[in-house]
Amino acid sequence: MLSRIAKSPPGPPGWPILGCLLEIDFSRMHDSFDQWAKQYGSLILCKMATKALVVISCPRLVKKGLAEKSCSDVLNDRQDTFVSKYIMDNAKGVLFGKYGQTTTELRKIMYKGLNTHCQAAPQFEIIARKELERLINNVADQRGRDFNPNELVSSSIANIVAILLSGSVADEKDAEVIWEYNKAMRKSIEVTTDSMLLTFPFLRFLPVEVGRRYRRTMQAKEDLLKKFFHSNKETYEAGRERGLVDILLKLKSQEKLNGDIQWLTDSNIKAIIQDIIFGGLGSITYGILSLLLTLLHHHECVDGIYQEIVKVIGLDRCPSLQDRPAMPYTEAVILETLRYITPVPVSGPHRAMEDVELEGYTIPKEATIMINIWTIHHDTAIWGDPWTFRPKRFLDDNGELLPEDHTLRQSLVNFGSGPRSCVGENLARSRIFLYLTTLVQTFDLLPPEVGTLISDDPRTFLPGGVLRPPDYKMRAVAR
Numbered sequence: 508m509l510s511r512i513a514k515s516p517p518g519p520p521g522w523p524i525l526g527c528l529l530e531i532d533f534s535r536m537h538d539s540f541d542q543w544a545k546q547y548g549s550l551i552l553c554k555m556a557t558k559a560l561v562v563i564s565c566p567r568l569v570k571k572g573l574a575e576k577s578c579s580d581v582l583n584d585r586q587d588t589f590v591s592k593y594i595m596d597n598a599k600g601v602l603f604g605k606y607g608q609t610t611t612e613l614r615k616i617m618y619k620g621l622n623t624h625c626q627a628a629p630q631f632e633i634i635a636r637k638e639l640e641r642l643i644n645n646v647a648d649q650r651g652r653d654f655n656p657n658e659l660v661s662s663s664i665a666n667i668v669a670i671l672l673s674g675s676v677a678d679e680k681d682a683e684v685i686w687e688y689n690k691a692m693r694k695s696i697e698v699t700t701d702s703m704l705l706t707f708p709f710l711r712f713l714p715v716e717v718g719r720r721y722r723r724t725m726q727a728k729e730d731l732l733k734k735f736f737h738s739n740k741e742t743y744e745a746g747r748e749r750g751l752v753d754i755l756l757k758l759k760s761q762e763k764l765n766g767d768i769q770w771l772t773d774s775n776i777k778a779i780i781q782d783i784i785f786g787g788l789g790s791i792t793y794g795i796l797s798l799l800l801t802l803l804h805h806h807e808c809v810d811g812i813y814q815e816i817v818k819v820i821g822l823d824r825c826p827s828l829q830d831r832p833a834m835p836y837t838e839a840v841i842l843e844t845l846r847y848i849t850p851v852p853v854s855g856p857h858r859a860m861e862d863v864e865l866e867g868y869t870i871p872k873e874a875t876i877m878i879n880i881w882t883i884h885h886d887t888a889i890w891g892d893p894w895t896f897r898p899k900r901f902l903d904d905n906g907e908l909l910p911e912d913h914t915l916r917q918s919l920v921n922f923g924s925g926p927r928s929c930v931g932e933n934l935a936r937s938r939i940f941l942y943l944t945t946l947v948q949t950f951d952l953l954p955p956e957v958g959t960l961i962s963d964d965p966r967t968f969l970p971g972g973v974l975r976p977p978d979y980k981m982r983a984v985a986r
């Protein structure tokens with residue numbers, strides 16, 4: 508509903524026809540959004556050729572626009588993209604799914620699958636623990652010498668994803684197949700590639716760079732689904748579900764048996780597998796690599812976490828998720844890393860299904876809406892000293908974690924808000940906690956002996972949908 512006083516949000520005027528297309532660096536959108544927010548405020552509108560782009564840069568408007576009923580039914584659709592149409596089989600999964608009952612049902616299924624059947628299931632944690640022990644052994648093999656943690660952490664998180672999907676890691680090729688798909692998708696989803704292919708779909712068949720990107724992604728998708736869909740389906744035995752794919756196959760046959768509406772088809776299951784890899788792999792991996800880098804710059808945090816481990820867990824047993832509530836300092840370090848680094852600096856693009864009013868401004872139908880998480884997490888008005896890494900900002904005077912409804916906790920919007928918020932949030936938080944505590948329990952984490960440690964300032968990180976620290980070296984000395 509629009510009131511008569513509703514007006515267009517302010518924003519950069521741009522050029523005739525092109526709008527602001529030439530003023531934005533699509534690989535570092537958060538930088539452009541940050542400048543615009545400083546100049547025009549926390550709700551801005553600009554034109555990208557014929558399309559309106561709305562950027563939200565304050566937590567209150569994020570909640571109001573995307574989570575509260577008055578706007579959320581209008582602002583939570585996804586745009587049609589080349590990737591959603593041609594690579595995700597007409598947006599069959601959750602990530603690219605159109606707003607409506609099918610996506611809502613698939614979200615529920617995915618959320619339940621991730622949180623109840625897999626993550627909280629003892630069997631998953633036992634196998635995931637073995638993978639973490641493998642990582643610890645690999646780190647121990649470095650014998651306190653300088654090493655680059657990138658490859659070890661990347662392959663370990665890919666194996667966790669493989670375990671989640673199939674219940675085990677078949678061979679070392681699993682991690683390669685998973686990363687290859689992720690990398691190819693990241694290239695295909697780049698705004699320039701996607702919009703060129705959407706406008707001229709025939710280019711996908713031609714020997715040009717965008718065509719090569721498409722074909723590489725389709726090959727990577729085929730390899731991925733061969734490993735994680737077809738081989739699971741061929742060996743699936745009812746009553747002996749090994750991982751999430753089996754659970755989804757079971758739910759699919761239950762829906763059929765009960766004569767219920769079929770929310771799950773093979774295409775949906777395939778798209779959910781792709782969603783998990785595309786949404787989860789880079790964000791957890793680079794989140795952990797950023798956290799380690801930050802700790803190398805703040806050894807007092809390594810000491811603080813270790814003291815908490817000694818007090819709560821001791822040194823004779825492995826950290827478990829049940830320890831989390833008793834470890835406020837460790838949680839505060841994780842929250843501060845998520846804030847300071849902001850691994851995913853802008854949300855996925857939303858689409859406005861109708862004209863709608865947000866705090867006196869009109870968001871026009873068909874506008875693309877994005878959350879500028881980066882600026883929210885580095886806003887001096889909220890945090891005071893946003894460029895200082897200070898975990899204690901999330902603790903009260905007694906060293907307890909600030910309650911979830913505290914303004915600072917409410918201003919952390921790493922995982923979005925409302926009906927399109929991240930379905931993998933719990934999985935991401937739990938893996939970061941387990942990897943961090945297990946590493947610190949076993950090793951003292953130190954900067955490299957040779958050379959200078961790179962900066963942990965996220966403004967120097969490599970761009971992309973997920974911010975990645977450049978390669979660095981560290982030492983892990985056994986305790």
Ligand code: HEM
Nearest residue numbers: 602782783786787790851854855922923927929930931935
């Ligand atoms: C540190 C880790 C992670 C961060 C920071 C993160 C962040 C986000 C953000 C900002 C969104 C977009 C919300 C929006 O568009 O409004 C999102 C959506 C999503 N994430 Fe994550 N994510 C993480 C881990 C994961 C993991 C582990 C998975 C899967 C297992 C995952 C799967 C998804 C999916 C499927 C969506 C789309 C939800 C929808 O459109 O309804 N994410 N995530």
